Amino acid sequence: MNKRKQGAATRTTRRGHAAKTPDAATEHNSGSGAFAVAAECTVADASALKSGLAKLLEDSGVVTLDISAVQRIDTAGLQVIATFIRERESHGRQVEWRGTAPALAAAAKLLGLSSLLKLPSAA
Amino acid sequence: MTIDLTQFHDAFFEESFEALDSMEAALLKLDIGAPEPELINTIFRVAHSIKGGSATFGFSDIASFTHSCETLLDELRSGGMQVSLEISDLLLKTVDVMRAMLRSTQSKQPLDMQKVSDIQFDVEMMIAQKNAAAKAALAPVKSAVAAPATNAQPSATAATAQTPAGGAAHTLASATPAAAAATSAPASPAPSAIPAAPAGGSFADRSVAGRSVAAPRWEISFRPYRELFARGNDPLRMMRELAELGELTVNVDTSALPSFAELDSQSCYLAWKLELAGDVAEDAIQQVFDWAEGDCDLRIGRIAAAPSLLAAAGSAAPAAADFSAESAKVVTEAPAPAPAVEVVAAAEEPKHEPAAAATAPATAAAAHTLTAVKDTKPDAISAVGDSGSIRVSVEKIDELMNTVGELVITQAMLSQLGAALEGANAEKLRAGLAQLERNTRELQESVMRVRMLPISFVFSRFPRMVRDIAQRLGKHIDLKLTGEQTELDKTVLEKIGDPLVHLVRNSIDHGIEMPDVRIAAGKDAVGTVHLDACHRGGNIAVEVSDDGGGLDKERILAKAKQRGLVGQNDVLTDDQIHDLIFLPGFSTADKTTDLSGRGVGMDVVRRNVKELGGKVELRSERGKGSRFIITLPLTLAIVDGQSVAVGSETYIIPLISIVESMRLKETSISRLSGHNEVFSFRGDYLPIIRLHELFGVEPRARALHEGLVVIAEGDGRRVGLFVDDLLGQQQVVIKSLEANYGHVEGVSGATILGDGSVALILDVTGIIHAASMRVAA
Numbered sequence: 001m002n003k004r005k006q007g008a009a010t011r012t013t014r015r016g017h018a019a020k021t022p023d024a025a026t027e028h029n030s031g032s033g034a035f036a037v038a039a040e041c042t043v044a045d046a047s048a049l050k051s052g053l054a055k056l057l058e059d060s061g062v063v064t065l066d067i068s069a070v071q072r073i074d075t076a077g078l079q080v081i082a083t084f085i086r087e088r089e090s091h092g093r094q095v096e097w098r099g100t101a102p103a104l105a106a107a108a109k110l111l112g113l114s115s116l117l118k119l120p121s122a123a
Numbered sequence: 124m125t126i127d128l129t130q131f132h133d134a135f136f137e138e139s140f141e142a143l144d145s146m147e148a149a150l151l152k153l154d155i156g157a158p159e160p161e162l163i164n165t166i167f168r169v170a171h172s173i174k175g176g177s178a179t180f181g182f183s184d185i186a187s188f189t190h191s192c193e194t195l196l197d198e199l200r201s202g203g204m205q206v207s208l209e210i211s212d213l214l215l216k217t218v219d220v221m222r223a224m225l226r227s228t229q230s231k232q233p234l235d236m237q238k239v240s241d242i243q244f245d246v247e248m249m250i251a252q253k254n255a256a257a258k259a260a261l262a263p264v265k266s267a268v269a270a271p272a273t274n275a276q277p278s279a280t281a282a283t284a285q286t287p288a289g290g291a292a293h294t295l296a297s298a299t300p301a302a303a304a305a306t307s308a309p310a311s312p313a314p315s316a317i318p319a320a321p322a323g324g325s326f327a328d329r330s331v332a333g334r335s336v337a338a339p340r341w342e343i344s345f346r347p348y349r350e351l352f353a354r355g356n357d358p359l360r361m362m363r364e365l366a367e368l369g370e371l372t373v374n375v376d377t378s379a380l381p382s383f384a385e386l387d388s389q390s391c392y393l394a395w396k397l398e399l400a401g402d403v404a405e406d407a408i409q410q411v412f413d414w415a416e417g418d419c420d421l422r423i424g425r426i427a428a429a430p431s432l433l434a435a436a437g438s439a440a441p442a443a444a445d446f447s448a449e450s451a452k453v454v455t456e457a458p459a460p461a462p463a464v465e466v467v468a469a470a471e472e473p474k475h476e477p478a479a480a481a482t483a484p485a486t487a488a489a490a491h492t493l494t495a496v497k498d499t500k501p502d503a504i505s506a507v508g509d510s511g512s513i514r515v516s517v518e519k520i521d522e523l524m525n526t527v528g529e530l531v532i533t534q535a536m537l538s539q540l541g542a543a544l545e546g547a548n549a550e551k552l553r554a555g556l557a558q559l560e561r562n563t564r565e566l567q568e569s570v571m572r573v574r575m576l577p578i579s580f581v582f583s584r585f586p587r588m589v590r591d592i593a594q595r596l597g598k599h600i601d602l603k604l605t606g607e608q609t610e611l612d613k614t615v616l617e618k619i620g621d622p623l624v625h626l627v628r629n630s631i632d633h634g635i636e637m638p639d640v641r642i643a644a645g646k647d648a649v650g651t652v653h654l655d656a657c658h659r660g661g662n663i664a665v666e667v668s669d670d671g672g673g674l675d676k677e678r679i680l681a682k683a684k685q686r687g688l689v690g691q692n693d694v695l696t697d698d699q700i701h702d703l704i705f706l707p708g709f710s711t712a713d714k715t716t717d718l719s720g721r722g723v724g725m726d727v728v729r730r731n732v733k734e735l736g737g738k739v740e741l742r743s744e745r746g747k748g749s750r751f752i753i754t755l756p757l758t759l760a761i762v763d764g765q766s767v768a769v770g771s772e773t774y775i776i777p778l779i780s781i782v783e784s785m786r787l788k789e790t791s792i793s794r795l796s797g798h799n800e801v802f803s804f805r806g807d808y809l810p811i812i813r814l815h816e817l818f819g820v821e822p823r824a825r826a827l828h829e830g831l832v833v834i835a836e837g838d839g840r841r842v843g844l845f846v847d848d849l850l851g852q853q854q855v856v857i858k859s860l861e862a863n864y865g866h867v868e869g870v871s872g873a874t875i876l877g878d879g880s881v882a883l884i885l886d887v888t889g890i891i892h893a894a895s896m897r898v899a900a
Contacts, residue, residue, distance in 0.1 A: 043352045046388035057383055074357045079380075080388050087383040110362035112375035112395065 033059055034098070036066040041077030041104075049077060053084045063088065068099025073107050082113050131355040134514070135176045136229045140222065142169040144583055147218045150211055151586045158199070158206045166214070167196040168410050173221060175364065176414065179355060185224045188239060191246045192217045204253050213249060215587065216242050341408060343397040344422040346376075347415065349390040356415045358395065364411045369401020398426070517613065520573055524760055527563075527570050528856035534563045535877030571612070571758055578656045578665070579607035581620045585627055585654060592631050599638055599649040600631060606656035611663045612758040615735055619665065619755065622728040622739075626667040626751050627652060629725070634671030634749055644746065646670065662737075662779065663757055668750040674743040676700045682709070701741040702839045705729045733888060736762065736777060736871070738836075754779070762857055764884060766850040766876075767833060770820040773882040774846075775855055775874060780887040782834040782841060784849060789828045800827070802843055804834060812894045813845040817869065823847045837888035844890070857884060868893045 035056055041049055056063045065081070085095050097120055108114045146169035149162045170193045177185035192214070198204040220242050227234035343365075347358060365371050376394040380386070399408065405423060412421050534556075541549070541556045582604050593600040611619075635641075635650035642648050655666045676697065683689040683703050703709060707726040732739050737755035756762060756779065764775035765784075791803045792811075801808040811832060815822035824830040824847055832843035855874035860867060860883075871886035 043357070043389060046352075050383075050386065050388045054383065073359075075359045075391065075393065076352045076357075076388060078359075079391070079393060080386065082377070083380050083383050083386050083392075086377070086380065107359050110359055110366060110371075110373065111393070112373035113377075116375075116377065 033061045034064040034066060037070050037081070037101075039069045039071040041070060041073040041081075043074055043076035046076040046080050050080045053080065057084065057087060060093065062094045062096055064096045064098050066098040067101040067104050070101035070104045073101070073104050075107075075111060078104070078107055078111060078113055078117075082116050085117060132180060132229070135180060136225055137514070139173050139176065139225050142172060143218055143222050143225075145169065147215065147587055148583055150214050150218065151590065153206055153211055155206055155208050155211065160200070163196065163200050163206075164404070164406065167193065167200050168406075170196055170221075171364075171410060172413055173225075175360060175411075179357060179360060179414070182224075182228050184236075184239070185221065185228065188217075188224065188243050189221060191243050191250075192221070195246050195250050198250060198253060204249075210249065213242075213245055217246060339400075339402070340426040341397075341399040341403065341405070342424045342426050343395075343399060343408065344424075345397060345412070345419060346394040346421075347391040347419040349387075349392070351391040351415060351418045352389050354415070354418045356418060358391070358393070361411050361415070362395075362397075365397065365399055365408070368403045368407055368411070369399050372398040372400075374398075515573075520570070524570050524574065527567050528760070528858075531563055531567055531856055532875045532877070532879075534559055536879055539877045567761075571760065572610070574613050574758065574760075575610035576613050576616050577608045577610050578616065578619075578663075579604075581616055581623060582607050582654055582656075584620070584624075588624070589627065589631060589652060592628065596632065597637065598631065598635055600635055601649050601651045603651055603653040604655075605653070609656040609658060609663060611656075611755065612760070614759050615663075615755055615757070618731060618735055619753070622731045622753065623654070623665065623667065625725070625728050626753075627654070630667060630669040630671065630749070634669035634673075636672050640672075658757075659754070662754050665753045665755065666750060667753075668748060670748040673745045673747055673749050674701065674704070674741075675745065679703050701743065704741070705739070705839070733837075735759065736779065738779070760857060761854050762884060763852065764855050764874075765833070765852050766882065767814075767831075767844075767846040768823075768848040768850055769814045769818065769846050770822045772818070772820050773850060773876060773880065774814065774818075775882050775884040776833055776835060776844070776887070777871075777884065778852065780835045780837055782836050784831055784833045786831055787827050787843075792827055802827075802832065804841075804843070807841070809834065809841050809843050810894070811843045811845050812890060814890075815845075815847075817890065817894065835887040835890075837886075837891050840891055842887075842891055842894070844885075844887075855882070855884065 033056070035052060038045060038049065088095050100120070105114075105119055108117050108119055146166050149165045153159075153162055153166075170189050174186050174189035174193055177183075177189065195204075195210070195214070199206055199210070204210070220239055224234060224239065226232075345358070345361070347356070351358070362371065362373065374396040376396065377392075379392045379394065381392065386392070405425075408423055412419070415421070538556050538560060541553050544552060585604070586602055589600055589602040630652050635652065636644070636646075638648040641650060651670050653666070653668045655668070657664055679700055680689065680695065680703075683700075684691055684693075686709075688703065688706065688709070689695065705725045705728070709725070729739050732753055732755065735755055736759065737753055740752045740754070741749065742752070743749040756777075762775070763778040765778055765781055766773050766775050787802055793801050793803075793808070795801060800811040802811055811827065813822075814820070822830070827845060830845055830847050831849060832845050833849075834841055834843050855876075857872040858874055860870060860873050863873075867883075869886055869889040869892075870883045871889070872884045873881050874884060876882050
């Protein structure tokens with residue numbers, strides 16, 4: 001795989017993305033203990049992400065983060081998720097992942113946060 | 124809290140335009156066949172940082188386009204392709220496209236995307252051709268099935284905007300994760316191939332085969348400040364770029380992370396220790412962090428490679444070669460090092476364990492040679508471009524300039540008061556005032572220098588322009604630039620560009636002859652256009668000269684007579700004939716081209732220069748060439764003026780328009796019909812304009828021989844301005860009359876004198892105009 005491959009992939013993603021997620025910044029709770037992470041998790045969306053996660057911080061059960069919608073994530077977004085997971089774990093509360101997010105996995109890898117996040121597809 | 128990235132757009136555009144200028148300059152300097160590596164690096168860096176910036180701000184079209192350029196440049200940089208005339212022409216076109224894209228994004232105007240995609244296609248085609256050639260050579264070793272297929276039809280693949288290499292890599296990518304999927308978590312077996320593919324793509328190593336095995340390793344300590352995000356920077360982007368440069372090991376420091384409740388989602392709490400292996404220049408690493416400069420602590424140090432690493436890399440390299448030149452990479456995690464260390468290995472799946480294991484001991488054994496690099500700047504490549512400076516808005520400087528102007532006036536007032544004082548302390552006061560005056564002058568000059576920029580900012584556009592026009596006209600032209608470092612005021616600089624473009628175009632189109640004509644005339648086939656700038660007194664002289672045919676005076680005169688601009692029997696001096704070409708609509712060109720010949724241009728040149736308070740002179744010799752000399756004031760904020768008295772009023776006449784001053788003898792004055800008066804001045808008769816009449820002031824002297832005349836020049840005409848007395852020469856701070864009151868014909872501005880009174884600065888051209896209107900009325 002070389003660099004050109006990546007360029008081509010980026011372009012495809014861009015077009016597909018624009019068509020698919022016009023309403024990217026919304027996020028919603030899909031039931032107790034579960035949280036669907038929004039498509040856009042960049043610095044502009046980080047505070048919304050944080051307030052969304054905050055409701056689940058003290059949840060005594062297993063919290064499931066559904067990341068299948070995530071299209072774009074940056075350091076700020078990942079920092080929020082990482083802090084959330086670290087805090088839950090320090091209190092012995094579990095977090096589980098649902099779905100996969102290539103963007104999230106790649107970002108976590110590059111930022112050295114994969115092991116903290118314990119992503120399932122950390123290949 | 125949402126961060127508004129648009130606030131950084133201006134800075135991005137400004138920097139990008141400057142970067143494109145230096146890219147263009149570097150491209151023009153590029154020697155075909157034997158290019159200087161540093162120039163290619165400069166060009167590459169520009170494309171790279173524009174790509175990074177536009178991706179950050181979400182200008183995906185620009186990012187996509189620059190990515191293609193970058194790929195082509197990378198081939199040139201790595202020696203995979205040679206610089207040919209075709210490539211350098213293509214790259215110059217990409218500069219135009221990038222500029223157009225940035226401009227349209229900045230102004231939010233639509234852009235002709237067809238042109239963009241045409242050029243992008245050309246670029247990708249160029250890369251595709253190279254790869255097709257390279258692949259043909261590699262084909263026997265290749266195990267990938269897709270490669271031969273792409274080789275067979277390179278053009279067909281390129282037509283779908285996908286390079287053949289991209290196609291081959293894609294096939295490989297989807298094959299490799301299948302193996303990785305077996306080892307990944309069972310929870311999501313099917314989609315796990317998808318995350319692996321782009322991840323692998325991001326880490327892709329561009330040219331494993333060409334990369335030295337004993338490559339250096341870099342240790343990078345990257346500690347962002349909290350506000351890094353707020354400045355529009357994303358460490359993720361930097362990591363991605365670093366991973367593209369070489370093999371990246373990421374070690375995150377999360378110790379600064381606060382509790383979730385205390386977390387400010389807009390602040391960066393993370394820090395990183397990175398290791399980058401590969402044949403990477405320190406500059407390239409610096410470049411990645413360029414946008415974060417000032418928003419982080421950054422240390423880049425080289426680690427001397429330990430033998431164990433060399434051995435491991437040695438064993439990994441053949442493995443990569445075996446698989447294919449396009450070796451697909453798999454991201455692997457180190458088995459047991461410190462919790463948060465991840466390794467991006469350059470080896471194939473079966474080899475990753477030894478390679479990754481080798482990394483840890485190698486790091487431990489490595490000798491660290493850390494150097495602080497925060498203050499070092501990427502080297503300045505040309506006179507234009509990065510000059511180690513801070514950006515300050517022009518308004519702030521104007522404000523400063525204005526305040527200093529006020530200070531000068533206040534100081535002049537104090538000096539005048541102090542001079543009249545008597546008493547024990549008066550002498551001390553005067554000494555203090557003298558010191559104040561000195562300091563004020565120095566301060567004023569310093570502030571003025573802040574507004575000064577070298578004229579190279581304007582000159583730098585000409586190499587490209589001359590090259591293009593000469594190519595179009597089939598002429599051979601050598602452009603010579605001298606005095607590029609001459610500094611002048613930014614406002615003047617901005618307005619001098621267009622007149623110079625007209626003059627240079629004229630020189631190429633009308634001045635320089637076709638090569639065969641030149642040879643027939645016994646001249647070198649290559650014509651020379653020379654742009655020069657220098658300081659002359661308080662002014663700056665910009666000269667455009669050529670060694671072309673010069674002005675054809677007979678033809679100009681004949682044309683002027685034909686159009687009735689000159690009487691059939693008039694005899695004109697050379698200067699007067701030269702002046703004709705500055706008339707609106709005047710052209711002797713046989714045919715109108717898209718370059719020049721429509722007769723607009725020279726009058727625009729003169730008008731623009733005049734607006735700046737300057738003048739244009741022309742010297743031309745038939746068969747030898749022409750010289751246009753533009754004389755401009757250094758600044759528009761201060762003018763050297765002669766103060767004159769008319770009645771109780773004081774007026775300032777800019778020195779640049781004064782020819783000389785004299786007392787008239789009664790015998791030299793003649794009265795014409797009506798009210799008009801003329802006087803003889805060196806064989807000429809010049810009209811007299813009585814300023815007191817023009818401005819309605821009660822004069823001290825009405826008889827012409829009792830006062831003085833100031834012979835002033837404007838618009839190519841000379842007049843005598845009748846005044847009571849000359850008071851002295853001084854630099855005055857110009858206050859705009861338009862901004863504070865309104866436009867007055869014959870007055871270009873006002874200033875405040877030492878005694879606090881206001882003096883008007885005269886606009887000689889306007890006065891001549893106003894006076895001739897009065898005569899006509």
